[in-house]
Amino acid sequence: MLEINNLSFSYPDGSRALEDINMTLPREHILAVLGESGSGKTTLLMCIGRFLQPRRGSIAIDGEDISGIEHREFRRRIGIVFQQLYLFPHLTVLENMMLAPEKVLRQPKKEARRESLDTIGRLGIGELGDKYPSQISGGQAQRAAIARALVLKPSYLLLDEPTSALDLNTTREFGRWLVELKETTTFVIVTHDVPFAEKTAGSGFLMADGRLRSVGTLPEILKAIDHHSF
Ligand SMILES: Nc1ncnc2c1ncn2[C@@H]1O[C@H](COP(=O)(O)OP(=O)(O)OP(=O)(O)O)[C@@H](O)[C@H]1O
Numbered sequence: 001m002l003e004i005n006n007l008s009f010s011y012p013d014g015s016r017a018l019e020d021i022n023m024t025l026p027r028e029h030i031l032a033v034l035g036e037s038g039s040g041k042t043t044l045l046m047c048i049g050r051f052l053q054p055r056r057g058s059i060a061i062d063g064e065d066i067s068g069i070e071h072r073e074f075r076r077r078i079g080i081v082f083q084q085l086y087l088f089p090h091l092t093v094l095e096n097m098m099l100a101p102e103k104v105l106r107q108p109k110k111e112a113r114r115e116s117l118d119t120i121g122r123l124g125i126g127e128l129g130d131k132y133p134s135q136i137s138g139g140q141a142q143r144a145a146i147a148r149a150l151v152l153k154p155s156y157l158l159l160d161e162p163t164s165a166l167d168l169n170t171t172r173e174f175g176r177w178l179v180e181l182k183e184t185t186t187f188v189i190v191t192h193d194v195p196f197a198e199k200t201a202g203s204g205f206l207m208a209d210g211r212l213r214s215v216g217t218l219p220e221i222l223k224a225i226d227h228h229s230f
């Protein structure tokens, strides 16, 4: 379980992006984070992923404060796929993927390769393994970045707008795949894609102006959105 207590964050220029957030993110769920642009969703993921240091408050995974967890151990517990994908341009899709299992899990190359191939196969991009990021489409790169994060089988995977470059069919397939995987990995999905959230997420959070406005099932969250007429 992930627990966030009294989390506040301000950017160096003083803009207050998160204000006193309290959240519980149980395992074996798909959790959607909704909210209008600028409401703090990406900032929240960056704090959970330890890319930003909160001004106040704490984040704990299974009772352990994330700030004290050793780097490699942290990476196998919490993964993150950014909106900008950051695939290494000088490595093929497969090499991009094998990097984490080799470095973080210390897997032998052969095993890392087998698992990476299996993962891209399941994401329907098996044929892209030997391509470089500059040779593939935006949607394919998005799937490659998600596959790269999933190959570590993290307890939590934070996804920032994962369907923004996917076509309708791939979005549907992707949603079904997340549902299949949710017993191993809990997904926290920041999205503006309401139909996708409705189909895949059991519950969600609504952010507004850096605050947590509402917590509940997807229908409840959507009702709250209507109510606040964002
Ligand atoms: N690097 C930065 N420096 C200063 N302010 C920032 C920075 N990044 C974001 N902000 C501000 O912090 C607030 C929250 O931004 P954030 O990117 O978390 O929003 P978001 O909910 O992810 O929006 P979107 O849906 O557009 O991606 C906004 O007011 C934004 O302008």
Ligand SMILES: [Mg+2]
Pocket (backbone or CB within 6 Å): 041, 042, 043, 083, 160
């Ligand atoms: Mg964002």
